[in-house]
Amino acid sequence: MSRQKQFNAVGKPLAHDSSLLHTMGSARYIDDLPEPVGTLHVYIAQSPHAHAGLLSLDLEPVKRANGVVAVLSAADIPGVNDCSPVMGDDPIFATDEVLFHGQSLFAVAAENIDSARAAAALAIAEWEVRDAILDIDQALAAESFVLEDRQMGRGDVDTSLASSPETLSGLLRIGGQDHFYLEGQVAVAQCGEQDEVHVISSTQHPTEVQHNVAKMLGVADHQVTVEVRRMGGAFGGKETQGALFACVAALVARATGRPAKVRLDRDDDMRMTGKRHDFRVDYRVGFDQQGTIQALDVEQATRCGMSADLSAAIADRAMFHADNVYYLPVVQIRSKRCLTHTVSNTAFRGFGGPQGMLAMEQIIQHIATHLQLDPLEVRRRNLYGASPRDITPYDMPVTDFVADQLLTELEASSDYVARRQDIALFNAESPYQKRGLAMTPVKFGISFTTTHLNQAGALLHVYADGSVMINHGGTEMGQGLYTKVAQIVADALGVSLQRIKITSTRTDKVPNTSATAASSGTDMNGMAALNAARTIRDRLANLFAQRHDVDAQSIVFKDGQVSAGDFSETFEELVKAAYFARVSLSSTGFYATPDIHYDPVSMSGRPFYYFAYGVALSEVIIDTLTGEYRVERVDVLHDVGKSINPALDKGQVMGGFIQGMGWLTTEELWWDSSGRLRTHAPSTYKIPTAGDVPEHFNVQLWERGENTEDTVHRSKAVGEPPLMLAISVLQALQDAVMAVDQHHTPISLESPATPERVLLAVEKLQAAEQQ
């Protein structure tokens, strides 16, 4: 933001590169771009049923409507009618059967969106409505699965449970979550010569959009260029979900020869796109009198929706996080992936990890309540430790464990013990309001568990005037990836941040990229960019060594100068010299995460390069008459390794926490009995507001943090892990509810813990007490 030259940029709390443009409204999102002449506006008609056969579809009245230029359905697709990431099971347009309410049927392209929308309603369809499976319990009963069951673990769980001094069993229901990115799904497509198509898409995964558009049009990948400068939020909701809209825009452009824009309004966006998976977790746990777990059996059933999408990897990640920070000597984790007649659920910040972890924290609290121990005690007893207590259920040793240190430090800095006592006193004196407190840790595995995705590329140009342009495969969705990568490049070349131009992500600059997902954006693209910068630096250093007859190893790039001993040149001078000396000033960079390996059949290996850790303490107050509550205070200590940009990292921690809090408190997805989502706009779907932020919100990055692995500048990924810190809010709410009967009865508060669920839980305890 600052106009001043910023040298040594790595490690500084610099503002997001677009921050002032954001505030001025001049940062351009796709719908803000000037529309090319003749742009058509496209409305996608949707299924009115959750499950039905499409007996006939008459589109003639739609075609005849005012302003309509083209009406396109499955028959008009020249290539493959599919926009799925992996499995080939996400039709662009439904053909003879619809599998969820809101599924796309056909597209209407018109001179303006009102005409397109109005015309779409004129289609005449004949339906045969079929029985629909809408939720996890129905799917389990009907044995309706989209993918095979999976299982991981070690030892004989039944025997160990039988020999455990104490056993408990329980069931936890965990709700889904809509991404509610502020910018809805949008794509603009324009045809070039012959088979060329240029698509501007709000996507985290330009390469996959490119592949899907090419596959749909029946052309080679090199005909399709996908571009994105920035998204107005994504959170996983634009990892696969943008493909449909990009494909439809490209199809209209191809069919009409005119530019085409697909922009969803909020209601259509929420109805048509996938969400965080909801889960039902059943468990049996065996432990001793001190609360040390001896055996755990967990079954995770999740609603995938009507297709696979990314559910395999998401459900896997839920399994990988079923342990959270705890050593489970004998363990069995089973996963059931339910097929339902609802929108296909998809990636969402945490990617299954939050649900797996939440169940584990619930199990800990269940044990603690049963044994009448402070849950923090039980947590501490079960932490990973020295060998043999360092092996995860997937056989990976935890070698970088710091959750114990974080817990101890936060316990002291947050005054946990005294506050626990104060709260007990308050609750004893307060008949109608109860306070609750909970400290929960997070351990989150970093890497795509699909190993081949852990690769990234970058393209670095230095122009003859010394200005630098960096491009990489990562996308900017607000997380500040572009800023961090620019910091890394500036630092590597010893130039000011202002010399680095960051440009939009394009498939024609860096090919075969992975999604910007799994928190890996900086780890991978930062490293790829660093490798590109090192190549350029080495070439420049060699030239400098020749020009001044010095050892290339002794050359330093710093503060815009290149120097060795008494010799010094400005970066510009050296670049200019390189140009005249015919030295290439452009380089690619590549990175593949080392040392990871994983056998998907046995579900064992080292799927993660390292772990990110954090701890949060939440304090809440509930009104036992209404179930309403406030989150009064939150203390967070989070490990980001050596931060490349503490301001951006802190932003991720705070934002992730509040988003996680929304998931577990007020964000309720509600489908009616016919499978229609009825919470499809902010009027009915309630994400946190400024008023919901805890009055005291103390967020600290762990000063001693340093990645033990050789990541870029020893930093750690930060996109997803903080979301799970909000599990402390749900646990604190549960703690407050249990205060109603002095913590005698364990409860399992379903999430989101709306005021309704809190009140019903309170009254259940009160009713039991009166009996």
Next chain:
Amino acid sequence: MRDALRFIFNGELQEITELAPHTTVLRWLRESVRATGSKEGCAEGDCGACTLIVAELKDDQICYRAINSCIALLASLDGKALITVESLSDTPESAHPVQLAMAEHHGSQCGFCTPGFIMSMVAHVQSDQPPSPRDTLAGNLCRCTGYTPILEALDSVDVQAARAHTGFMQQQLEKKLKDLNQTDDLLFSGEEGTFFSPANAASLGEFLVEQPDAQLVAGGTDVGLWVTKQGKRFNTLVAMNRVEDLRHVRELGGWLEIGAAATYSEAQVALSAWHPSLNNLLRRIGSTQIRNSGTVVGNIANGSPIGDMPPALIALGATLEIAHGDDLREVRLQDYFIDYGRQDIKPGEYLRSVRIPPMSKGNIFGSYKISKRFEQDISAVAAAFWVDVSPEGNVVNMRACFGGMAAIPKRAATVENTLMGLPWNADSARLAAEQLAQDFNPLSDWRASAEYRLKVAKNLLIKFALESQGMDLNLYHDATACSETPS
């Protein structure tokens, strides 16, 4: 009669004669003017990404209000000034202090919501009596930052410096608004309908008698949704917002009268002073942007069973003044609501004002709203209680009214009768609350189950009794809450 819509857009006079009456401010900006700083996030006034400022002269002072442009009709800007984010600065070097503060505090991540936040914040610093920062921003959703950096940014702004930044613009604006000085009726007609914006109640009444089928629009926070969400179009729209003689909020013979054109924001001070319990309720009605547009009477007129204000007004014993041309009649508010979608109003009539009787000694009042989220949510249940207690402490009279429990806002007759004559305390409230199922058989929907609605409705009566006897059970305190109970 004038046939050109006239308003100031970022300092320039706009005169528009051809306009579809349902055109929203946001669509006009983004599609006609191609001013794309204001964003569409929801098109229903719930996310705030489209927030901009409407300025007008009030008592010769410029008054700045943040509104949601996605549901505001462009035609409603007649005589006013529209200020968008584009007008604050041309270059990063000339950024407004609020914009600088936002960047310095890392208040933006993806940036899509940011212009809306900026406009709410600018309106905040321009206001002499702004609500608390959290109340100011509760109508702006951000999905990235967790809000803390934004609240810190607002907190850091030097109000004087911020006002100085826009000072030059402001002086010009004052003159331009004075020059506009539109006190005449506006009527324009085209292929897509007629728009009538009367400047006084006489014109309004006369027009409605002639065209009883015309659709009235006051704040547009409901009608705007019909346009954006249902694609509804109108033959004739009649705007209330320029009817100057219906914009009053005044005390008259001990009663508080709120005119049909008065917004929630305009009525908020008087209502909060009338009873502090109303302050908490008003803070939870919509958002600052919605309260700056929406009217108290409009919230009654639409007949919604889940309107936030009717239960409180019915419990207070409010009456409605209904006009047909020059003829006036008065009905009790509780009688206005007949059944779902049916109210006591005839073609050609309109609501002129709502009147609230004074509280007497021994009267106790409390109003409550239950929703998933505190701010900017629609009631699962709204409840309000007025009880008249004898010097001996017994219930002499009682009005308990609920929203969200039936097809209309409705009093709980059995509960009220049960309480008559009983000592006013929590035990009596508990006893009476058990009768609530006699009065209501609520629905289950996405806002709440029938079971919860019934339970929480009962408990609210108990909570009211406890609070009326001095217990503070409010979880939703506001640093700027005002005034005491009149007695």
